Amino acid sequence: MADKYDYDVLYIGAGHGTFDGAIPLAQKGYKIAVVEADKVGGTCPNWGCNAKIALDIPVQLTETQKRLQNIINGDTSINWKENMLNKHKVIDGLPDAISGLIESLNIKLIHGFAKLSDNHTVTVGDNSYSADKIVIATGLRPHRLDVEGKELAHDSKDFLNLDEMPKHVTVIGAGYIAMEFATIANAAGAQVTVLMHGDKALRQFNQEYVDMVMKDLEDKGVRFIKNADIKGFVQKDDCVTAVQLADEDVRTDYILDATGRIPNVENIGLDDLGIQYDKKGIKVNNHLATNVDNIYASGDVADTGQPKLTPTAIFESKYLTSLFSGETKDAIDFPAIPSVVFTTPRIAEVGVSMDEAKNSDEYTVEETDMTKDWYRAITKEQIAKRAYVFDKEHHLVGATEVSDQADSVIDSILPAVALKLDQKQIGRLVHLFPSIGSDAWQSI
Numbered sequence: 001m002a003d004k005y006d007y008d009v010l011y012i013g014a015g016h017g018t019f020d021g022a023i024p025l026a027q028k029g030y031k032i033a034v035v036e037a038d039k040v041g042g043t044c045p046n047w048g049c050n051a052k053i054a055l056d057i058p059v060q061l062t063e064t065q066k067r068l069q070n071i072i073n074g075d076t077s078i079n080w081k082e083n084m085l086n087k088h089k090v091i092d093g094l095p096d097a098i099s100g101l102i103e104s105l106n107i108k109l110i111h112g113f114a115k116l117s118d119n120h121t122v123t124v125g126d127n128s129y130s131a132d133k134i135v136i137a138t139g140l141r142p143h144r145l146d147v148e149g150k151e152l153a154h155d156s157k158d159f160l161n162l163d164e165m166p167k168h169v170t171v172i173g174a175g176y177i178a179m180e181f182a183t184i185a186n187a188a189g190a191q192v193t194v195l196m197h198g199d200k201a202l203r204q205f206n207q208e209y210v211d212m213v214m215k216d217l218e219d220k221g222v223r224f225i226k227n228a229d230i231k232g233f234v235q236k237d238d239c240v241t242a243v244q245l246a247d248e249d250v251r252t253d254y255i256l257d258a259t260g261r262i263p264n265v266e267n268i269g270l271d272d273l274g275i276q277y278d279k280k281g282i283k284v285n286n287h288l289a290t291n292v293d294n295i296y297a298s299g300d301v302a303d304t305g306q307p308k309l310t311p312t313a314i315f316e317s318k319y320l321t322s323l324f325s326g327e328t329k330d331a332i333d334f335p336a337i338p339s340v341v342f343t344t345p346r347i348a349e350v351g352v353s354m355d356e357a358k359n360s361d362e363y364t365v366e367e368t369d370m371t372k373d374w375y376r377a378i379t380k381e382q383i384a385k386r387a388y389v390f391d392k393e394h395h396l397v398g399a400t401e402v403s404d405q406a407d408s409v410i411d412s413i414l415p416a417v418a419l420k421l422d423q424k425q426i427g428r429l430v431h432l433f434p435s436i437g438s439d440a441w442q443s444i
């Protein structure tokens with residue numbers, strides 16, 4: 001433990017790539033410092049997962065209520081102002097809560113922008129701090145289109161703080177953020193146009209299920225323009241801004257640039273120290289070590305080839321805890337990491353994808369139309385399809401679902417995929433009934 005240095009481990013950034021590992025390391029008695037330039041907690045709580053889901057859950061409830069209109073009486077519209085106020089109530093206290101937890105464990109929290117000066121030292125303003133090991137966990141930031149009038153566009157952080165929902169919202173991109181925020185804006189009463197780079201949305205998900213979600217959004221009034229060639233944004237008198245395409249102007253009040261996220265690798269001393277990185281992030285080996293001794297990377301900024309999601313950041317920061325405390329010397333062994341798009345209905349998946357399975361004789365795919373299921377019929381789900389992928393020994397190795405309950409279903413069956421449970425082990429699992437869990441495990 002530190003005697004030569006101020007700290008055993010110093011983390012740059014205070015998101016999930018840091019605090020899920022720094023906390024248990026401090027609990028083991030290590031001397032820890034965390035430097036944060038913005039809000040403690042990073043993207044996920046403040047302007048990512050938690051903030052988004054706080055706005056989205058009322059959207060999903062409203063959609064269910066609309067389908068049950070003759071059973072549940074009352075107004076089924078979103079009050080955006082109240083929705084936003086509720087988000088602030090739930091979210092705004094999180095940085096203090098996380099700071100409190102960190103500081104209660106004697107972790108030194110340093111506010112400011114950190115820069116590496118050598119492989120044991122970080123500077124923040126005029127101060128220097130030394131550490132045996134340094135973890136770079138600086139995350140990603142929104143990519144912004146470099147077109148004429150780009151300052152008229154907004155990013156996901158701006159959208160998550162909108163006090164009023166604009167009348168017309170134009171979303172650029174068709175990835176996670178574009179599809180989730182188009183869903184929210186549409187449900188909150190905005191007229192939504194989505195400008196797609198190519199002709200596919202959510203490329204990493206099963207396209208048949210993505211088409212079902214897009215068709216549903218179209219039925220609700222969302223306009224998708226494929227292969228949109230964006231020339232720029234201009235201020236007009238009769239609308240706030242217009243997006244210029246090759247063959248038309250899209251009149252709009254708000255432009256959300258959701259064209260991806262890029263790693264925070266600039267101005268932190270990587271070039272001076274010769275730390276390798278590219279547009280996917282900082283290069284790390286299978287111990288999350290960079291090419292420079294004592295410096296590691298964790299979370300979104302690390303290029304591990306894994307999905308850049310909160311569960312990945314948590315897994316990586318916890319792995320570094322085990323590595324630094326000597327509990328393991330092994331390489332990081334990523335389990336199957338699930339993912340979900342919080343559209344309504346959601347698309348969630350884990351493990352071997354349907355596409356991969358259909359192109360291999362190693363697997364069989366069993367697909368079920370869940371709208372026929374009595375339990376789903378209660379809430380009148382109109383889009384609910386599930387595919388389970390099995391290997392030759394009938395272990396469940398992958399699952400994809402499109403439905404309102406897709407996230408809960410995939411989370412529930414996760415142990416079967418991650419631990420490759422056999423039929424005897426599965427037989428020992430007794431589920432609550434009726435429940436999404438029992439429904440999901442029944443056909444494994």
Ligand SMILES: Cc1cc2nc3c(=O)[nH]c(=O)nc-3n(C[C@H](O)[C@H](O)[C@H](O)COP(=O)(O)OP(=O)(O)OC[C@H]3O[C@@H](n4cnc5c(N)ncnc54)[C@H](O)[C@@H]3O)c2cc1C
Nearest residue numbers: 013015016017037042043044048114138139299300309310
């Ligand atoms: C709109 C949105 C919705 C999302 N929804 C989901 C979801 O539903 N589920 C999910 O799993 N994932 C979601 N994600 C992704 C998830 O938020 C990230 O994977 C996760 O936050 C990564 O954590 P991190 O610690 O690696 O990075 P971050 O949380 O981004 O933390 C990095 C921190 O480093 C700080 N920093 C940067 N440079 C410096 C410096 N030089 N000095 C000091 N501090 C610095 C930053 O201020 C930031 O606080 C979403 C992301 C966005 C943008």
Ligand SMILES: NC(=O)c1ccc[n+]([C@@H]2O[C@H](COP(=O)([O-])OP(=O)(O)OC[C@H]3O[C@@H](n4cnc5c(N)ncnc54)[C@H](O)[C@@H]3O)[C@@H](O)[C@H]2O)c1
Nearest residue numbers: 173174175176177178197258259260261308309340341342
């Ligand atoms: N539910 C979740 O887990 C969740 C939700 C939001 C974000 N995230 C994380 O944040 C990351 C970033 O999300 P995102 O939606 O910004 O990125 P993304 O990579 O999912 O989507 C980016 C979209 O922008 C489009 N695009 C790229 N360049 C373009 C250009 N020049 N012009 C027009 N369109 C262009 C792409 O075709 C794509 O549709 C995700 O990959 C994910 O890791 C996760």
